[in-house]
Amino acid sequence: MANVSVQGVWKTYAGQPVLERLNLEVPSGQFCAILGASGCGKSTFLRLLMSQERPSRGRITLDGAPLPEDPGPDRGIVFQKYSVFPHLTALANVVVGLEFAAAPLTGRLFGRARRRAEMEAAQVLAAVGLDGAHGKYPAELSGGMQQRLAIAQALVRKPRVLLLDEPFGALDPGTRAQMHALITRLWQETGMTVFMVTHDLREGFALSTRVLVFDKVRHDPQAPEAYGATITYDLPLLRKAPPPALAGAVGAQEEQRS
Amino acid sequence: MRRIINRVPDHMTVVVLAAVPFLVLAALYLAGSAARLAENPNDKLLPAVTTMAETLHRLAFEPSRRTGEIVLWADTAASLTRLALGVGVAAAFGLVFGVAIGLIPYVRAGLASVVAVLSMIPPMAVLPILFIVFGLGDLSKVVLITVGIGPFLIRDLAIRVGEMPRELLIKAQTLGASTWQIVLRVVLPQVLPRLIDAVRLSLGPAWLFLIAAEGIAATDGLGYRIFLVRRYLAMDVILPYVAWITLLAAALDIALRLLSRGLFAWTRVRSG
Numbered sequence: 001m002a003n004v005s006v007q008g009v010w011k012t013y014a015g016q017p018v019l020e021r022l023n024l025e026v027p028s029g030q031f032c033a034i035l036g037a038s039g040c041g042k043s044t045f046l047r048l049l050m051s052q053e054r055p056s057r058g059r060i061t062l063d064g065a066p067l068p069e070d071p072g073p074d075r076g077i078v079f080q081k082y083s084v085f086p087h088l089t090a091l092a093n094v095v096v097g098l099e100f101a102a103a104p105l106t107g108r109l110f111g112r113a114r115r116r117a118e119m120e121a122a123q124v125l126a127a128v129g130l131d132g133a134h135g136k137y138p139a140e141l142s143g144g145m146q147q148r149l150a151i152a153q154a155l156v157r158k159p160r161v162l163l164l165d166e167p168f169g170a171l172d173p174g175t176r177a178q179m180h181a182l183i184t185r186l187w188q189e190t191g192m193t194v195f196m197v198t199h200d201l202r203e204g205f206a207l208s209t210r211v212l213v214f215d216k217v218r219h220d221p222q223a224p225e226a227y228g229a230t231i232t233y234d235l236p237l238l239r240k241a242p243p244p245a246l247a248g249a250v251g252a253q254e255e256q257r258s
Numbered sequence: 259m260r261r262i263i264n265r266v267p268d269h270m271t272v273v274v275l276a277a278v279p280f281l282v283l284a285a286l287y288l289a290g291s292a293a294r295l296a297e298n299p300n301d302k303l304l305p306a307v308t309t310m311a312e313t314l315h316r317l318a319f320e321p322s323r324r325t326g327e328i329v330l331w332a333d334t335a336a337s338l339t340r341l342a343l344g345v346g347v348a349a350a351f352g353l354v355f356g357v358a359i360g361l362i363p364y365v366r367a368g369l370a371s372v373v374a375v376l377s378m379i380p381p382m383a384v385l386p387i388l389f390i391v392f393g394l395g396d397l398s399k400v401v402l403i404t405v406g407i408g409p410f411l412i413r414d415l416a417i418r419v420g421e422m423p424r425e426l427l428i429k430a431q432t433l434g435a436s437t438w439q440i441v442l443r444v445v446l447p448q449v450l451p452r453l454i455d456a457v458r459l460s461l462g463p464a465w466l467f468l469i470a471a472e473g474i475a476a477t478d479g480l481g482y483r484i485f486l487v488r489r490y491l492a493m494d495v496i497l498p499y500v501a502w503i504t505l506l507a508a509a510l511d512i513a514l515r516l517l518s519r520g521l522f523a524w525t526r527v528r529s530g
Contacts, residue, residue: 050428050432052428070431071428071431071432072431072432072434073432073433073434075432076432077428077429077432079425079428079429081423081425082423082425082426082429083425083429084429085426085429085430085444086448086524087447087448087522087524087525088447088524096433096443097433097434099443100430100433100434100435100436100439100443101434104436104438104439105438106442107435107438107439107442107443108442108443137524137527139524139527140527153429153433154432156433157432157433157434159432
């Protein structure tokens with residue numbers, strides 16, 4: 001459904017490489033965790049996948065075609081913060097994605113078309129466990145609920161690739177575990193290819209089917225900025241299902257919900 | 259002894275403390291007026307409150323013998339019309355150019371510098387040019403207000419749009435939004451509250467430009483009246499007019515604040 005291929009990609013800022021010699025083949029449906037120290041280009045790599053920035057050298061393809069030049073609905077994203085629109089209610093935050101698709105001129109739907117979009121959005125909100133929060137503004141939601149909303153919003157256009165930029169970094173451990181179960185379930189249901197940048201080793205290993213570690217392999221003590229980071233470890237975790245502990249958590253949550 | 263920064267007055271004390279300066283000012287005026295009038299009953303500088311009330315009654319309720327209009331209301335209508343037109347046009351410019359400069363790098367590259375330089379021109383210095391080009395009628399006064407506060411509104415809006423988290427613009431694009439849709443559904447709703455705040459801040463300068471332009475060349479208006487009666491030292495007209503202008507300005511400010519609150523409920527929600 002969405003193979004991502006990264007071929008000989010470099011990214012330099014003002015002549016200084018941040019990422020170098022990136023080569024990566026990600027088959028459809030993989031869940032890649034991207035780990036590495038701060039400043040090792042993890043988020044830069046995500047921005048390249050997002051088309052927010054373009055590689056200085058090399059190319060990235062999505063299902064064999066070059067990546068579009070702009071961010072688009074084929075690749076959804078969840079940021080750590082500022083991921084949802086503060087001026088829209090939870091329901092409107094999800095409906096707006098459908099409105100962008102259906103109403104190029106006004107960006108708004110009315111009447112029956114709007115009710116249909118609201119029903120579709122309500123299903124997505126239900127899938128992330130936000131049934132009771134339709135009318136609430138993001139500022140009225142807890143951090144975990146805001147990230148649930150951000151995920152619902154990212155899913156409503158059914159992206160082929162989901163990019164997660166430290167999505168759970170600001171959440172407390174209990175909420176984080178719930179979010180892990182949620183994202184695992186959604187990933188399995190949709191078959192999306194997922195890239196998740198995280199600082200948390202355990203989170204990376206627990207959720208993903210493949211761990212990518214970014215680090216600098218070449219060092220010049222006189223010029224610490226001379227070389228960029230690349231993928232130093234590429235660990236397939238040889239599993240298609242979530243680990244048993246998480247599977248249990250998913251089951252428990254499903255029971256609670258039903 | 260608690261530090262003074264930690265001592266908070268209760269509600270009643272707040273009311274009393276707020277009233278004291280007004281009462282002191284009123285008392286000073288009354289004492290000064292009474293003292294001067296005791297010395298010279300024809301003194302014009304600090305007229306008695308009763309004199310001002312009589313004058314105000316004549317201006318507000320009796321048709322002028324010369325024009326047949328009721329002077330205060332005719333002046334108020336003329337001034338508010340000019341103010342509303344000038345501020346309205348400036349706000350429209352501010353919104354259109356501010357959003358374009360803040361959001362679109364090519365527009366920013368082309369216009370940001372010229373707007374910054376134009377905003378440095380003292381508007382009163384170009385008033386003669388406006389009189390020459392647009393004549394002495396309403397148009398030159400409206401243009402002066404627009405020229406006076408427009409650049410401020412444009413720059414303020416552009417900065418606010420530029421400050422919007424990059425993430426929101428990326429997010430909108432991943433939901434398939436075009437630039438136009440982003441303007442409509444993401445940028446405008448977030449900067450309209452700021453536009454109203456910026457208009458509130460620029461109402462002070464707008465009144466300044468209005469009164470100054472009316473004082474220099476006009477046939478009606480609040481500023482015209484004040485500058486006209488200055489020749490006769492008619493403080494009994496000037497002081498009520500100043501109070502009336504202050505009241506109008508305060509009412510406009512409050513109305514805009516309430517409008518912003520009513521329209522943009524989301525700016526006030528807080529968690530928990």
